[in-house]
Amino acid sequence: MSEVMLRTENLGISFGGLKAAQDVNLTINKGDLYGLIGPNGAGKTTVFNLLTGVYQPTTGKFFLDGEELTGKKQEIINRKGIARTFQNIRLFNNMTVISNVMVALNNLPEYKCSPFASMFRLPKHFETEKKMRDRAKELLDIFGLKEERNTLACNLPYGKQRKLEIARAMATNPKLLLLDEPAAGMNPNETAELMNTIRFVRDNFDMTILLIEHDMKLVGGICEKVTVLNFGQELAKGNTAEVLNDPRVITAYIGEDE
Template sequence: MPLLTINDLTKNFGGLAAVSHVNIVLEENELVGLIGPNGAGKTTLFNLLTGVYEPSEGDVLLDLDGNEQRLNGMKPYKIADLGLSRTFQNIRLFKDLTVMDNVLIAMNSKNPEGFLSSVLRLPKFYRTEEKLRQRVRELLSIFNLEDKVDTLAKNLPYGQQRRLEIVRALATDPKILFLDEPAAGMNPQETADLTKLIRQIQKDFGLTIVLIEHDMSLVMDVCERIYVLEYGQVIADGDPEKIKNDPRVIEAYLGGEI
């Protein structure tokens, strides 16, 4: 059974269908691209899958060890607890908190300590806190941010802020990671480094990764399958070779870019 099944997913805003009868299947441990022109409905689709919006029609079904869970109408924090995590097109870090604290906040739902232990600062609380901090350091080291633990997020260079957003998403221990334009605003070297990093994340964490991205060299390089949206509808899906040679995709989006 697929890890995530999206059936006839539709989102209407007044008389406008921002997403219309979208069908997508995500398997375990695969890297999937989601591309299309601006306004095609890509971020709206992410918002539907992560609980920011509730679908007007259709279903989002998550397979949890053979038990199907319908995500429609769930709050974002509940969906995150089930293993769906994301980054945002516009960086949404806590800019006046340190790198360490940004990631610790994401780990809050994984903290087994109860309210009383936390308020009274019992010894068990400090032991758990240190374990969480060690885990944060391990994650930051993968992204070459281990020396930035005490730096305020707003003082990081742009590319490092993007990396920190991914670390924070990984800190929730997701099954599926949605990356919304992770290379936006990056220079060519930063994008090349990110391409390697995305591959490493999938390999080391065994995740399903879904990637919205306008950098076609990155998409074609890392994605195993690609879905193409236009006017809120899927107009093509398949491997990168099929997508870049699809006449409708070329007309709608790629043009002479590839």
């Protein structure tokens, strides 16, 4: 019996009369690579926004590693261990690659340094800066971005921007990584490489990953389990292969057979 990393209990939110997500019950075990799929507008990103505190749920609760995080502020949730990437890449474009990662290290206790120490350039400042820089380099090396560390994030090719987003999220030292359509806009080669990166992250960092994806090849290739959302509700869940062959799921995606 493996440990549960994320559990949601009837999680839901409505905007006025629109129930964007309701009764979402996810149970994700430690080390799982879990897929969240569904047609456009099914509420997948809404679930991510609920889990990261961007939206406050109107119903239900969620627990990370046994601790309830419902209603916590976004930065607190991040510090408790949920990090994410975005559907449309949201890097800090005018900052260098390494700065992007270093920003994400900001709130880890091991890099604590008061603004005063920085302002007056006390030894503590240089010590912390060096530690952060080293850690950021280490992460960039893992994601194959070390060479580009001093270029501006906006000048990276698309595939590398995606990787940098994952590296930045990993820098916050999460327990659970949420990837929102990591393969969006990628060609088949890039997608294949991305699949390797995701597997690598899971295996080497002992990470639990929840990802949203439309590319069924990717989902079928790396996710062990999936939940299908449709109109904000769970349509099916279970082992990937079974769920993808479920007639209800196929109907939801391509419509009823006439």
